[in-house]
Amino acid sequence: MSGRLAFLYPEIALFVATCVVMVLGLSRTLKARKASAWVAGLGLVAAGVLAMASTPRMGQASCPISGFVYHDGLTPAMGQVVLAEMVPYVKVMIAGIGLLLLLTMAGTVDREDEARIAAGQAVFDPLRSNRAEFYAFVLFSLTGLMLTASADDLIWLFLALELTSLPTYIMVAISTARNRSREAAVKYFFLGALGAAIFLYGFALMYGGTGHTNLNAIAQHFREHGVSTLSMAGVLLAVFGLCFKIAAVPMHFYTPDVYEGAAPQVSGFLAFVPKTAGFVALLLIVGAVGWEYAGHSAGVTSLFAGDGMEPVKHAAGGRQLPELLRLTLWVIAALTMTVGNVLALLQSSVKRVLAYSSIAHSGYMLVGLIAGPVGSTFTTNGVSAILFYLAAYGVMNTGAFAVLAALERGRDAEGHVGEAESFDDLRGLCASRPMLGWVLVVCSLSLLGLPPLLGFFGKLPLFSVGIAAGEIPLVIVLGLNSAIAAYYYLRLAFTPLLDAKDEGSAAIQAAPFKGRAVAAALSAAGVLVLSLAGGWLMTKAAHAGAYYPSAPVKAESAPISDEPAPLPNDVHE
């Protein structure tokens, strides 16, 4: 059992940091309160380092940090195994992008109150302050996201997903002082609770169909006995419920409203954190049900190796997803891309455009989920494609939202600070604030997927795995949608280059928080660096997507015996 703990060192580090932040953020002195954000950052760095150093790898004999000896390499009792290599990759990615997001959060809450306290007009009142909660919720949500990645059990997965989502509802509510944020939070919360109830019922049916909550045991049960109707209903319900987290079609309605109502930095958080949680959970569940291209890349060659251009429907000996699940995901993917992109065309608010495009990006990534690990190289493994795209999307999208967060308008009649919202607000940005302007240009071109930039390298493997898995119609839909997306992303990229309108840009000023501009600059730098030298990340992603369909499952799973107690008058037939 202690070996299994090695999976959780990063989460424990984050949790300890959260506790400190929660208590420190309520201090009477401003210095101690300001330190809470630094503690949060420190916790994320520690979590990232621990994730790199301590997470058990498949076949490893002992934990690199604590030296606990694993009995026979990685065993199912120690964590989820079907996608074991994904765990360290995802956690390091979360820690890195979490740091960027944390920087954008500078000064989100308590701005007015702190100003009044600094001016000596008020004393610090812990009941009115939101700083401690806000940073603690950021960390709680990221902890939940990391826990999602190491989940090996439906119970664990459910708790981790809820831990990811619940703090975000409050973050939306307190992100601005306006009624819009309250409304967005309530919408988000209610649809979130609905989504949670739906995937919870799905989990219950999956347990009912297999008799296990352990994902490895479920996967083995499906391999041996096939997927029963009951289990399939459960899987489908779970997929629908998780559609809320990734903002995919049947549950996407909240996205534009919530992103518009929340402060831009919180919208950026929502675009990355719940989406990653949803995709990781989908990978785990779908990986337990299907794919299984046995023998990894047997009969499939990399598309870009030169000769292997003929599409392969089924890899040698492999099977795809069960047809019903594949069809459902197919329809969801196609609709999600199309709805997201077409509706993005009609928007005038930048935040709403980014919200609809966030829906569309989920649709792109679903292609990788449908294809699955056809082969073991970067261009033929759908899991790797998703993992790489999540990292790429996280960096570029955080950049775009950080630019919006770094800009603000003067106060309106009610004394609330306005946001840069319409395209007109962004005109002339490259001239007035060159750094932010060019960050926006780079990030939107990258989100579009323009060839030399990061987004292109993210989209490329999605196309190639789609072809490798024989999903030609879906790949065509993907291509058409990328073309539609070009329209609004080019508009977003060229607006900062245009001349400013007379009164439009004049009211726009830089927000007085360095962190947001720094986050924007770091994101753009990340996009450029990864575009030029992202090979190592692709290698990591290809490695992280390694899929172990037939990992041995041991009978023992918990210290307590699983033997049912003999009960009188058994209701069994």
Place this chain on the structure above:
Amino acid sequence: MIESFTLASDLSGYLPISLIVLMAIAFGIGNVVISQMLGPRRAGAVKGQSYESGMNAVGTARKRFNVRFYLIAMVFLVFDIEIIFLYPWATTFPNLAPQSDESLLWLLRILFFLFTTVVAYVYGFRKGVFKFD
């Protein structure tokens, strides 16, 4: 295997439980009917009060409460939920070998769990939830 289940067609099993339900309903309705038949009936301003022959009611029932009641309820909820997790632990712990490594591990686990509650209360204390002024 789930599909092989059928709804029980034997409805006679429901007889006792329906008898109990019927008795419960009859008891409830019977009491109302008997008090209607036997009890004296007098109407008046005093009889119509919420707490007849008790204290005089002050204000309306739709009064807004101080938000502190909500905070206290939340603080209580933490205990309330924590107890759920202590029960399974408490029933399992005696089955472990006494003074073994395993039982120590289990003890440490529950102590960590209790520690998380302490953190919640330290936070609540600093937030000022326990200040009643």
Place this chain on the structure above:
Amino acid sequence: MIGLTSLAQAAYPEPMAGATLAHYLAVSAIMFVLGLIGFLTRRNLIIMFLCTELMFQAAGIALVAFGRYHLNFHGQTFVVFILTVAAAEAAMALALIVLLFRRKESLDARSWEDLKG
């Protein structure tokens, strides 16, 4: 009266032996669907929240029934955690609803339409 004496016994009561997994699943499915319909049709925030709770507890019933059917404790363990999450959600829902009520003095979801999707 024979049936009544057996109800009082400590052992698994005889009358309930006729209840199979399907009964429990039917109850749970009905609760889930009622919750879903209620969520989609009602516009009072508290009722909508109660409907999601109904769906949560429907899953709980299904889990306990399946746990009995498979003769292991996973289902019941799951339910304990569901109760925890449901409590957390209730705390959060009430806080959000109070926040909204203070601004608009109304619990009707339709009075909040600043954001148009």
